[in-house]
Amino acid sequence: MNNLRNKLTDKMTRLIRRHLVGKDQEWTFESPPPGWxxxxxxxxxxxxxxxxxxxxxxxxxxxxxxxxxxxxxxxxxxxxxxxxxxxxxxxxxxxxxxxxxxxxxxxxxxxxxxxxxxxxxxxxxxxxxxxxxxxxxxxxxxxxxxxxxxxxxxxxxxxxxxxxxxxxxxxxxxxxxxxxxxxxxxxxxxxxxxxxxxxxxxxxxxxxxxxxxxxxxxxxxxxxxxxxxxxxxxxxxxxxxxxxxxxxxxxxxxxxxxxxxxxxxxxxxxxxxxxxxxxxGRSPRYSSVTRDGYIGIGPGAGSHLPQDFVLNTFDLVSWTQATTGGNTAVALRMPLTKETSGWWWLYWRLYDTRIPLNQLDAVLYRDAPKARRWLRVLERRGLAVRQDNFLELTESGSFWVHLLQNYFALNYVNTLWTTAQGESWPGMISI
Ligand code: SF4
Missing domain, CATH: 3.20.20.70 (Aldolase class I)
Structure with missing residues (x-):
């Protein structure tokens, strides 16, 4: 039963992803080319x-x-x-x-x-x-x-x-x-x-x-x-x-x-x-995950770069040898199209529960109209409401986004990390 559910989740996330991001984006992590x-x-x-x-x-x-x-x-x-x-x-x-x-x-x-x-x-x-x-x-x-x-x-x-x-x-x-x-x-x-x-x-x-x-x-x-x-x-x-x-x-x-x-x-x-x-109160917001760009230090750390998402080797010994030898510890790299980076941005804005509508064109380029269509569906279903230039998730919208993120995280993180935790330099992982 669990296996069947996992397969269905996998299929669903692939279909949604393909619909949103299109066929141009390969969802494959590979070793970076020499000298990357x-x-x-x-x-x-x-x-x-x-x-x-x-x-x-x-x-x-x-x-x-x-x-x-x-x-x-x-x-x-x-x-x-x-x-x-x-x-x-x-x-x-x-x-x-x-x-x-x-x-x-x-x-x-x-x-x-x-x-x-x-x-x-x-x-x-x-x-x-x-x-x-x-x-x-x-x-x-x-x-x-x-x-x-x-x-x-x-x-x-x-x-x-x-x-x-x-x-x-x-x-x-x-x-x-x-x-x-x-x-x-x-x-x-x-x-x-x-x-x-x-x-x-x-x-x-x-x-x-x-x-x-x-x-x-x-x-x-x-x-x-x-x-x-x-x-x-x-x-x-x-x-x-x-x-x-x-x-x-x-x-x-x-x-x-x-x-x-x-x-x-x-x-x-x-x-x-x-x-x-x-x-x-007025404290600065704590968040571990919503930054748009970052570099990662340490075994298994990811880096979100302008045109790539990269992951360090997960193995402590391999990571130590690579970095102290003056080399990169990056084991896997997935080049990102600018639209995929835009969907990534939208994913984290959904996580924030507040989407700045006036930034969609600047980050999603030719996919901005498609994103607007999806956001209108959220609005029509009562999952989000418009507040000036923002679309804000309602209570039930937050719950469904939370559930969606749970399954996305399970699906991707599980596929990626299972291999990356088993092999120091995996060569290639398709998600
Ligand atoms: S095993 Fe995981 S959850 Fe437990 S203390 Fe270590 S990092 Fe935190």
């Missing part, structure tokens, strides 16, 4: 991937290795070498934001600081620095290191304050640890503290979800990102669920929980900033 270099770039963002974790959560799809003291020094050297490679290739670009994810970046905070110092030497960093952290990692020393590294936005992976649910998803801490960590971050003077919370977990009730939202807000989180459990078939949770037939909540339960989050946030002065994210 990105073009010079004036402004971009930067993603730093720190792949170390003490303990692997079974649902986690990200590139990571078990924390080992011996791996840290070579990782820092390799990351610095990769920063140099990008700086030589694209020039001393303005970096408008830095996002540090993982893995658990705060496990190697002094290394992160060293890499950031080097990034600031090679680029003109003008934007804010955001870092992810784990409740078990947060203490006074880490907070001080984050300030010394000029981090201004912190995202804490709380997931839930319910002990049973934490146990279900394999997070090894008591709710009190998540509470204390969130409290400490909030009082430590960052511009914003985001709490990640999961919903639609097996056995989770709407009441317990609301209790989580209330707890996060009462402890002072000014941003809350809620996301459902992704069951990538290659993660331990994917296998566990297939083998043991653990049932995920049905779509109607998921929708009810999504609406409950939405309504609770609206009633408590949180404004919606994305299909999954809500923000309170």
């Amino acid at each position: 270099k990105p073009p010079r770039i004036k402004r971009t963002s930067l993603y730093l991937h720190v792949p170390f974790c003490y303990h692997f959560c079974p649902y986690c799809p990200y590139t990571k290795v078990p924390y080992d003291e011996k791996l840290i020094e070579p990782y820092i050297k390799a990351a610095i070498a990769e920063v140099d490679w990008w700086a030589e290739a694209i020039g001393p670009a303005e970096i408008t934001s830095i996002y540090i994810g993982g893995g658990t970046p705060t496990l190697v905070m002094s290394g992160v600081t060293e890499i950031l110092t080097h990034i600031c030497k090679r680029f003109n960093v003008t934007g804010n620095i955001c870092i992810e952290t784990n409740p078990v990692d947060v203490n006074d020393k880490i907070v001080q290191s984050m300030h010394e590294a000029n981090v201004s936005l912190v995202s804490l992976g709380v997931q839930s304050f319910d002990a049973d649910l934490l146990n279900t998803i394999g997070r090894r801490y008591e709710p009190i640890i998540a509470e204390q960590s969130l409290k400490l971050l909030v009082k430590s003077g960052f511009s914003s503290v985001n709490a990640d919370l999961m919903f639609a977990l097996p056995g989770q009730t709407t009441a317990s979800l609301i209790a989580d939202l209330q707890r996060a807000a009462s402890l002072g989180a000014d941003q809350i990102t809620t996301y459902p459990l992704f069951t990538f078939p290659y993660t331990a949770v994917g296998k566990f669920m297939q083998l043991n037939s653990v049932k995920m909540p049905k779509i109607r339960v998921r929708r009810a929980q999504y609406y409950a989050i939405y309504d609770w946030c609206m009633e408590h002065d949180f404004e919606r900033v994305s299909v999954w994210g809500f923000k309170h």
Whole structure:
């Protein structure tokens, strides 16, 4: 049944993609040609991937290795070498934001600081620095290191304050640890503290979800990102669920929980900033994914360039050897047509829940009329409403976009990452 559903999802996403983007765009990642270099770039963002974790959560799809003291020094050297490679290739670009994810970046905070110092030497960093952290990692020393590294936005992976649910998803801490960590971050003077919370977990009730939202807000989180459990078939949770037939909540339960989050946030002065994210007050918006262009440092990091999407090798050893040898760690490259880049932009604006209609021509070129037709369908179906020059998703529009993104992510990320995690230099992957 699962296989049949996966095949149908795959077919559907391919059909929609082909209809939207057309036949010109090949959806194939290949090794870059010898001597490949990105073009010079004036402004971009930067993603730093720190792949170390003490303990692997079974649902986690990200590139990571078990924390080992011996791996840290070579990782820092390799990351610095990769920063140099990008700086030589694209020039001393303005970096408008830095996002540090993982893995658990705060496990190697002094290394992160060293890499950031080097990034600031090679680029003109003008934007804010955001870092992810784990409740078990947060203490006074880490907070001080984050300030010394000029981090201004912190995202804490709380997931839930319910002990049973934490146990279900394999997070090894008591709710009190998540509470204390969130409290400490909030009082430590960052511009914003985001709490990640999961919903639609097996056995989770709407009441317990609301209790989580209330707890996060009462402890002072000014941003809350809620996301459902992704069951990538290659993660331990994917296998566990297939083998043991653990049932995920049905779509109607998921929708009810999504609406409950939405309504609770609206009633408590949180404004919606994305299909999954809500923000309170005037803090700068935290977001891990919506930047239009970025370069990626670290194993498995992606870079969205003006005409390409590229992915580094996922293997830590291969990545270290490539970068410290003065070579690129890019293992896979998919050239993008300008229209495909435009659809990509529209995809993330849908994620933002707000589409600036007056920019469609400038980013989608000859596909702008097709995009307008699709947006009119959203409007007619009550999934979006027009507000001046913007089209804004309604509550139900947000839910359906969230679901669509869930299936797109599952479909593409699963195909791409399954191969890329199994082979250091895969040669070619068609998605
Ligand atoms: S969810 Fe975070 S802490 Fe858990 S394995 Fe993944 S990266 Fe590591």
